[in-house]
Amino acid sequence: MIALEDLKTTFRLIRRNPVSLTGLVIVLAFFAVGVTAPYILPYPEDAWGEVYHLEKRFLPPSLEHPFGTDEMGRDVFSRVLLGARFSLIIAVGVVGLALLIGIPVGLIAGYLGGRIGTALMRVTDMFLAFPPLLLAIALAATLGRGLTNTIIALAISWWPWYARLVYVQVNSIKSLPYVDAAKIVGLSPLAIMFKHVLPNALTPVTVQAALDMGSAILEAAGLSFLGVGVKPPTPEWGLLVTEGWTSINVAWWISLFPGLAILVTVLGFNLLADALREASDPRLRRILLVSGRV
Amino acid sequence: MPVSKEYIVKRLILLVLVVFGVLIITFVITRIIPAHPELLWAGSHPTKEQLEKARKQLRLDEPIYVQLYYYLVDFVKGNWGVSWRTKHPVLEDITTALPATLELVVVAFIIAIIMGIPLGALAALKRETWIDHIVRVVSVLGASVPVFWLALILQLVLSNWLGILPGAKRVDEYVVIETGFKPITGFILFDSLVQGNFAVFTNALKHIILPAFVLSMYPFGLSARMTRAVMSEVLNEQYTRSALAWGLPRRIVIYKYALKNALAPVIASLGLSFGYTIIGAFMVELVFVWPGLGLYAAMALLSYDYPAVIGCVIVVALIYSVINMVVDIIHSIIDPRVKL
Numbered sequence: 001m002i003a004l005e006d007l008k009t010t011f012r013l014i015r016r017n018p019v020s021l022t023g024l025v026i027v028l029a030f031f032a033v034g035v036t037a038p039y040i041l042p043y044p045e046d047a048w049g050e051v052y053h054l055e056k057r058f059l060p061p062s063l064e065h066p067f068g069t070d071e072m073g074r075d076v077f078s079r080v081l082l083g084a085r086f087s088l089i090i091a092v093g094v095v096g097l098a099l100l101i102g103i104p105v106g107l108i109a110g111y112l113g114g115r116i117g118t119a120l121m122r123v124t125d126m127f128l129a130f131p132p133l134l135l136a137i138a139l140a141a142t143l144g145r146g147l148t149n150t151i152i153a154l155a156i157s158w159w160p161w162y163a164r165l166v167y168v169q170v171n172s173i174k175s176l177p178y179v180d181a182a183k184i185v186g187l188s189p190l191a192i193m194f195k196h197v198l199p200n201a202l203t204p205v206t207v208q209a210a211l212d213m214g215s216a217i218l219e220a221a222g223l224s225f226l227g228v229g230v231k232p233p234t235p236e237w238g239l240l241v242t243e244g245w246t247s248i249n250v251a252w253w254i255s256l257f258p259g260l261a262i263l264v265t266v267l268g269f270n271l272l273a274d275a276l277r278e279a280s281d282p283r284l285r286r287i288l289l290v291s292g293r294v
Numbered sequence: 295m296p297v298s299k300e301y302i303v304k305r306l307i308l309l310v311l312v313v314f315g316v317l318i319i320t321f322v323i324t325r326i327i328p329a330h331p332e333l334l335w336a337g338s339h340p341t342k343e344q345l346e347k348a349r350k351q352l353r354l355d356e357p358i359y360v361q362l363y364y365y366l367v368d369f370v371k372g373n374w375g376v377s378w379r380t381k382h383p384v385l386e387d388i389t390t391a392l393p394a395t396l397e398l399v400v401v402a403f404i405i406a407i408i409m410g411i412p413l414g415a416l417a418a419l420k421r422e423t424w425i426d427h428i429v430r431v432v433s434v435l436g437a438s439v440p441v442f443w444l445a446l447i448l449q450l451v452l453s454n455w456l457g458i459l460p461g462a463k464r465v466d467e468y469v470v471i472e473t474g475f476k477p478i479t480g481f482i483l484f485d486s487l488v489q490g491n492f493a494v495f496t497n498a499l500k501h502i503i504l505p506a507f508v509l510s511m512y513p514f515g516l517s518a519r520m521t522r523a524v525m526s527e528v529l530n531e532q533y534t535r536s537a538l539a540w541g542l543p544r545r546i547v548i549y550k551y552a553l554k555n556a557l558a559p560v561i562a563s564l565g566l567s568f569g570y571t572i573i574g575a576f577m578v579e580l581v582f583v584w585p586g587l588g589l590y591a592a593m594a595l596l597s598y599d600y601p602a603v604i605g606c607v608i609v610v611a612l613i614y615s616v617i618n619m620v621v622d623i624i625h626s627i628i629d630p631r632v633k634l
Contacts, residue, residue, distance in 0.1 A: 019427050126315030130607075131569025131614040137576075138323050138607045141595060142334065218440060225442045225577055227596040241443050248450055259443030266438040267431075274434055274519075 013279040020275030026268025034088030037081050046074035047082040049233025058251040068253035070244065076254055079235040080261050086236045087265065090151060090220045091213035097155035099162055099209055106166025107201070111174055111193045121167060127160040133219050140228035147230050150220055158216075162205055169201035207276065214269025221262050237262045301626070305619050316611045321365050324604055325352070334600040337378040351375075369608070375601030379593060384605035387590060392609075393480030394464060395575050395586030401483075401506040402571060403564065406513035411560060414521025415553055421526055429518060436515025442577035445508045449581060452504060462583040465498045505582040509574050513567040520563040524556040558628045565621025569614045 014020040038044075045051045053073030061068045067076035109120035127135065135157035143149040173179065174197060182192045221238025223229035230236040232243065237258040244254030325331050332348040333340070340348070353361050368374070374384040410433070417429035453461025460466070464482055469475070475494045477485045483502070486494040528534060529552055537547045572588070579588030587606060594602035 019430055122315075126312070126319055129312045129316050129615055130319070130611050131573055133573045134569070134607055134610055134614075135319070137573075137595070138320065138604065139327075141598075141600065141603050142323050142328055214438065218438070221440050222442065222573070222577060225440075226580075226592055238440065238442075241440070241446070245446060248446060249454060252447075252450060255443065255446055259440055259447065262440045262443065263435075263438055266440075267435060270434045270438050271431070274430070 010276065010279040014272075014275045017275065019271060020278075023268045023271025023273075023275060026264060027272055030084060030265045030268060031088070033081060033084040035085075037085040041078045041081055043075040043078040047078035047235060049074065049079070049235060058247065060251070061253050067257040068251065070251070070254045071247050076240075076257055079240055080237070080258050083235045083237045083240060083258060083261060084265075086147070086230070086234060087217045087220070087262075089147070090154075090236070091216045093151040094154040094158060094216040094220070095209045095213055097151060098158035099205070100159075101155070102159035102162025103166050103198070103202075103205065105159070106163040106205075107170055107193055107198055109163070110167040110170030110201075111189070111197060113171075120163075124160040124163045124167075127157070128164070130157065132215075133157070133222060136219060136223060137226065137228060140223050145228060145231045147234060147236075150223055150229050153223070153228075154216060154219055158212075161212075162209065165205045165208060166201055169204060170197055173197050173200050211269055211273035211276065214266040214273075217262060217269075218266050302623065305623065309615055309619050312615045313612060316608065316615070317366060317369060318362075320604060320608055320611075321362055324600075325354075325361060325365070326358070334598075335375070338598050374605045374608075377594065377599055377602040377605075379597050379599040379602065384602050387602065388587060388605055388609050390480070391585065391587045391590045393586075394482075394584060395572070395579065395588055397481045397483060398502060398506055398509060398575060398579070398584060398586060399568075399571055401502050402509035403513055403568075405506055405510035406517055406564070409510070410514045410517030411521050411553075411557075414518040414560075415525050415548070415556075417518070417522040418525030418529060419548065426522075429522065433515040433518035433522075436511040436513075436518070439511055441508055441511065441574040442581060444511065445505070445578045445581035448504055448508060459504050460501050461504060464501050464584060465494060466501075469493050469497045505578050505584055509571055509578050512570050512574060513564055516563050516567045517560055520560045521556060524559050525552060528552045528556050558625055561628065562621055562625045565617060565625075568617045568621075572610055572613065 014024055033040075041047045046053075049072075051072070051074065053069070056065075056069050056073035057071055059065055059069040059073075065075050065077060067080060070076055070079070105120055105124065109117040109124075111117075136153040139153035139156055140149060143153060179192060179197060182196050187196075217237070220229060220236065221241070224236055224238030225242050230239055232239060240258035241255045241262075244251065244256075244258070248255050324334070328334055331352055332345050332354060335352060336344045336348040349355065353364055372383075372385050374388075376382065377384050377387055380387055413429050414433070417426045420426050449461040452458050473491055473493050475486060475489070475491050479485055482498045483495060486492070486498060529548075534547055534552050537551060538544065575584075575586065575588035576592050577588070578584070579586050580592040583589065587609070591603065591606035591610075593599070594606065
């Protein structure tokens with residue numbers, strides 16, 4: 001459980017390391033662009049993919065079009081900006097939906113234990129037998145292309161990790177004295193589970209989930225590339241890279257910039273995750289605190 | 295040897311259960327989730343007769359448990375359906391394609407180990423210096439880069455623009471014809487080396503560098519980060535400190551004692567990254583026209599060749615489960631502390 005005091009120390013640990021700080025800044029910038037994107041587009045119609053400018057096809061990057069234009073004459077910069085919005089929707093959607101399935105499963109399995117618990121965790125293990133993205137590929141191929149289907153496919157391959165995490169947490173919490181006290185007082189199992197056990201098990205899983213958003217963006221892009229992700233003309237970053245592929249020899253910028261956007265964003269999330277992992281290492285914390293370097 | 299027979303038997307039983315689980319989930323995905331499964335299995339523009347035939351083949355008019363029974367029987371018998379794109383049985387296509395992918399993945403892992411372990415060790419030795427920071431960013435980059443994009447960009451720059459390396463296929467046709475090369479196992483590098491055919495070997499080696507390098511990014515990042523973490527832990531252990539206090543040269547302590555003990559978890563983490571790497575191969579093979587399982591799967595996805603897609607999904611999940619088991623056993627052999 002991460003207390004407020006710990007969060008402060010963690011933040012100080014992040015701030016004193018330039019690499020971790022970069023991660024934090026990238027993530028914050030991504031959220032800012034993702035939320036404001038529709039209002040700051042230089043060429044809004046281009047971004048939504050509703051237009052065709054014959055005279056402006058394949059223009060290289062310039063002041064007017066910083067990332068150039070694509071085969072339909074659309075401004076790549078606007079499309080990449082709006083792509084942040086779709087990546088944000090995908091990331092939040094995937095992680096949120098996965099939490100919505102994973103938390104109850106882990107909570108019930110961990111708290112009730114017994115046969116129900118074992119059965120639930122066996123099902124979870126079955127899902128974990130698939131390598132990452134493979135199950136999502138199979139599901140997406142079955143469900144068909146589209147934003148919602150992409151989110152569903154990824155979330156279904158994703159929730160077992162959270163179920164596992166919550167399960168482990170709940171297992172250690174349920175034997176604490178305060179839970180016994182709640183039982184003696186006569187609270188119903190449901191009330192104990194959701195009101196008293198869950199809040200204490202939530203922090204690690206939500207932190208993990210927030211940091212997994214980078215991977216969600218990366219995997220959604222992979223699905224798009226394999227033709228089972230979002231549908232054109234949605235300016236999802238992976239799809240933008242793929243659309244530029246056919247003309248990469250005449251116009252490299254169409255594929256380069258959306259790919260860079262994925263790279264930078266995912267890098268930000270992963271650097272931040274790395275920083276938090278380091279910061280939560282008790283030995284390292286102690287060394288740094290004792291030596292007064294924090 | 296710390297590995298007991300019971301453990302291996304236990305792991306094998308577990309493997310059978312996992313395979314069963316994989317089949318159940320793929321059954322649910324292919325037969326229960328879609329409203330009309332026959333539409334997916336009958337090709338892209340099916341006629342009425344084709345649809346009817348698919349319904350019969352899948353036994354869709356019978357109860358679910360009968361369908362499941364025949365699904366499992368067909369799996370064991372190797373009746374995995376016929377690919378709509380190639381018109382071959384799916385299992386046959388997969389076994390032909392598999393060696394190319396395994397060769398690519400093995401070379402990618404060799405590159406990942408050669409780069410990752412020394413860099414990670416270096417970062418651990420120079421902790422909190424700029425070397426450490428750079429290694430950290432580079433290794434995190436490995437896990438953050440979209441492989442298909444990196445493949446496209448490197449192919450464009452190194453192959454199309456600069457012409458340094460070939461950007462497609464496993465080997466040039468003309469070299470194969472000129473030297474009369476006949477592959478036996480399907481592993482071109484291995485076959486050509488055994489036959490002493492160096493023209494084909496060097497040609498194939500040149501072809502594999504780019505795709506393998508792109509594919510090595512993820513396991514490279516993971517192994518570098520893992521080595522760094524474990525090495526910094528090991529360097530703080532009592533025995534390394536005593537060894538240093540004894541006056542043993544630092545180099546010997548680091549490379550002979552510390553690194554050796556750090557290897558077990560690094561190998562375990564590489565095993566875990568295998569799953570991600572083979573999915574990366576789907577995309578990398580598509581870009582580099584590498585005739586392996588990945589290209590087959592990617593083409594199947596792009597052409598809505600459903601039987602082939604599901605066949606690939608099952609095969610990859612099976613390979614992944616077997617690798618996980620092997621890694622666990624290897625891990626327990628090299629690290630006696632792992633209790634089984």
